[in-house]
Amino acid sequence: MHTTDIRVIYGDCDPMGVVYYANYLRYFETGRGELMRALGHTYRQVEDGGLLLPVTEASCSYRKPARYDDLVRLETRVTRARGARVCFAYTLRRQPDEILVTGATEHAVVSATGRPTRLPEGLRALLATAES
Amino acid sequence: MHTTDIRVIYGDCDPMGVVYYANYLRYFETGRGELMRALGHTYRQVEDGGLLLPVTEASCSYRKPARYDDLVRLETRVTRARGARVCFAYTLRRQPDEILVTGATEHAVVSATGRPTRLPEGLRALLATAES
Amino acid sequence: MHTTDIRVIYGDCDPMGVVYYANYLRYFETGRGELMRALGHTYRQVEDGGLLLPVTEASCSYRKPARYDDLVRLETRVTRARGARVCFAYTLRRQPDEILVTGATEHAVVSATGRPTRLPEGLRALLATAES
Amino acid sequence: MHTTDIRVIYGDCDPMGVVYYANYLRYFETGRGELMRALGHTYRQVEDGGLLLPVTEASCSYRKPARYDDLVRLETRVTRARGARVCFAYTLRRQPDEILVTGATEHAVVSATGRPTRLPEGLRALLATAES
Numbered sequence: 001m002h003t004t005d006i007r008v009i010y011g012d013c014d015p016m017g018v019v020y021y022a023n024y025l026r027y028f029e030t031g032r033g034e035l036m037r038a039l040g041h042t043y044r045q046v047e048d049g050g051l052l053l054p055v056t057e058a059s060c061s062y063r064k065p066a067r068y069d070d071l072v073r074l075e076t077r078v079t080r081a082r083g084a085r086v087c088f089a090y091t092l093r094r095q096p097d098e099i100l101v102t103g104a105t106e107h108a109v110v111s112a113t114g115r116p117t118r119l120p121e122g123l124r125a126l127l128a129t130a131e132s
Numbered sequence: 133m134h135t136t137d138i139r140v141i142y143g144d145c146d147p148m149g150v151v152y153y154a155n156y157l158r159y160f161e162t163g164r165g166e167l168m169r170a171l172g173h174t175y176r177q178v179e180d181g182g183l184l185l186p187v188t189e190a191s192c193s194y195r196k197p198a199r200y201d202d203l204v205r206l207e208t209r210v211t212r213a214r215g216a217r218v219c220f221a222y223t224l225r226r227q228p229d230e231i232l233v234t235g236a237t238e239h240a241v242v243s244a245t246g247r248p249t250r251l252p253e254g255l256r257a258l259l260a261t262a263e264s
Numbered sequence: 265m266h267t268t269d270i271r272v273i274y275g276d277c278d279p280m281g282v283v284y285y286a287n288y289l290r291y292f293e294t295g296r297g298e299l300m301r302a303l304g305h306t307y308r309q310v311e312d313g314g315l316l317l318p319v320t321e322a323s324c325s326y327r328k329p330a331r332y333d334d335l336v337r338l339e340t341r342v343t344r345a346r347g348a349r350v351c352f353a354y355t356l357r358r359q360p361d362e363i364l365v366t367g368a369t370e371h372a373v374v375s376a377t378g379r380p381t382r383l384p385e386g387l388r389a390l391l392a393t394a395e396s
Numbered sequence: 397m398h399t400t401d402i403r404v405i406y407g408d409c410d411p412m413g414v415v416y417y418a419n420y421l422r423y424f425e426t427g428r429g430e431l432m433r434a435l436g437h438t439y440r441q442v443e444d445g446g447l448l449l450p451v452t453e454a455s456c457s458y459r460k461p462a463r464y465d466d467l468v469r470l471e472t473r474v475t476r477a478r479g480a481r482v483c484f485a486y487t488l489r490r491q492p493d494e495i496l497v498t499g500a501t502e503h504a505v506v507s508a509t510g511r512p513t514r515l516p517e518g519l520r521a522l523l524a525t526a527e528s
Contacts (some may be wrong), residue, residue, distance in 0.1 A: 007426070007427050007429075008430075009422065009426055009429060010278050010284065011278065011281060011284050011286060011421075011422045011425055013278055013279045014274050014277055014279070015274060015277045015278070015279065015280075015281040015332050016184065016186070016279075017279040020275050021187040021190055021237075021276065022155065022157035022158050022161075022275060023154065023156060023223070025154035025157065025407075026154050026405065026407045029154075029405050029406055029407055030403070030405055031405075033322070033405060033406075033465070034403075041466070042407075042465060044464060044465040052148065054148070054194070054197070055153040055194055056193070057191070057192070057193050057474055058153055058191065058192045058194075059189070059190065059191040059192070060189070060190045060191070061188070061189055061342065062186070062187055062188050062189070062190075065186070068279050068440060069429075069438060069439070069440040084416075087238060105153075122178050127196045139294070139297075141290065141293050141294055141297060142293055142297075142307075142325040142410050142411060142416065143289075143290045143293055143410065143416050145410055145411045146406050146407065146409055146411070147406060147409045147410070147411065147412075147413040147464050148411075148412070149411040152406065154407060154409050157275075158273065158275045159275050161274055161275055162273055165271075165273060165274075166271075174333060175274075175333070176332060178334040180293070184312070200308060200411050201297075201307070260402060264286060280448065280450070285421060285451040286418045286419065286421035286422050286425075286452055286500075287418065289417060289418035290418050290419065294420075318412070318461070319417040319458055320457070320458050321455070321456070321457050321458070322417055322455065322458075323453070323454065323455040323456070323457045324453070324454045324455070324477070325452070326450070326451055326452050326453070326454075327451050329450075361515065369417075
């Protein structure tokens with residue numbers, strides 16, 4: 001599991017003074033990007049290697065809102081990395097015992113030309129080390 | 133069912149040249165906002181009446197990407213409007229027979245102070261006319 | 265001069281209940297995109313023709329805020345289209361006599377590989393018809 | 397002068413693979429927010445104290461683009477803090493000698509009800525320590 005801290009800015013919030021619902025998906029991108037960086041192979045390197053991981057499914061459950069200027073902690077973990085699919089799960093907390101939002105994304109593995117392909121063994125093994 | 137057309141701008145797209153996955157949730161907001169306007173009671177009027185409909189769940193299934201400058205058609209319908217909950221479903225198409233993205237959102241009904249409350253009968257009946 | 269109407273959504277607004285300052289630049293993109301479409305040559309066609317018009321300068325003057333659910337009218341005009349530069353100016357109004365925001369953008373003309381280039385005569389002449 | 401590092405995410409970028417022009421203004425918000433935090437008085441505390449600093453002017457000069465996954469460094473400084481106005485200037489760099497973008501914002505000082513007001517002496521003196 002990887003954790004990354006995110007500061008909520010004004011531009012992320014809506015008239016209720018809380019993070020706009022779509023913007024948690026931006027945070028999730030930060031989470032999986034930093035997880036991969038921590039594993040030693042960034043998503044930019046994946047792309048440079050000729051693969052893309054476009055999102056095929058996303059879901060988000062909003063329990064409590066994150067507010068302007070909150071420093072929130074995002075936990076990201078790999079829930080699947082096999083075949084032609086990679087899945088991540090996310091938990092956003094303000095305090096260790098205060099879950100704000102949970103979510104999940106599912107990604108296809110495709111070549112630069114968009115053809116579905118299997119996860120290369122090296123990348124699969126790397127992501128498996130973060131699987132839970 | 134309500135339909136609204138959306139023009140994809142550069143600022144909605146990502147380096148793959150397609151709409152960034154979080155931004156479809158912005159389109160969904162346009163869809164439910166225009167559906168309510170078409171019913172004759174805007175979300176701003178709901179707020180002015182002292183109610184809020186914060187999103188509690190959102191999901192999105194990405195089949196094919198919308199691209200820069202596409203004029204896409206978003207269909208929005210009410211799938212539930214009872215008790216203290218309202219649900220919408222969304223289908224985004226480029227052509228009548230070309231579904232790009234489907235999604236759903238679930239909303240709580242709360243007072244301005246955040247207390248869960250039942251959908252007022254007038255609003256419930258109105259949304260029910262768009263239910264399918 | 266070209267005019268286009270824009271509906272302010274929740275996702276454009278900030279905790280003050282007004283459009284977040286960066287998002288007016290998204291509206292400006294809609295304005296110049298629709299101006300070019302009205303001239304009969306879209307920006308996507310410019311790109312397909314091998315040219316890009318990246319922004320080199322942008323400025324925005326905020327007089328009064330646009331609010332959630334406002335239907336605002338954006339006027340866009342070409343202020344320069346010569347050599348290797350194109351400039352646009354923008355005026356956003358809620359009512360005919362109520363200016364909210366004014367702005368300007370300056371664009372370089374570059375090839376797909378990023379080399380500065382002169383505006384092709386056909387595009388220059390077309391933009392000149394919208395110049396004021 | 398305050399410096400803060402920002403990681404460019406996919407969601408910030410456009411089809412050219414570079415940061416969308418409006419999103420640098422989001423980075424500027426992060427810059428001035430972190431500058432104030434470093435001074436010991438956050439913008440949230442300013443708001444809690446009954447004052448707002450809405451942007452009245454913004455400008456941005458784009459020299460070279462920031463790209464996906466770049467770690468860019470934003471320098472923020474106060475250029476004016478007197479009367480009823482506060483001004484910030486921003487310089488974004490990829491490398492110490494590689495300026496990507498420069499910008500400036502001007503802010504009014506208003507009460508929670510929107511009435512222009514003078515900068516309280518304590519806040520003025522604090523911002524003056526960051527003035528250059």
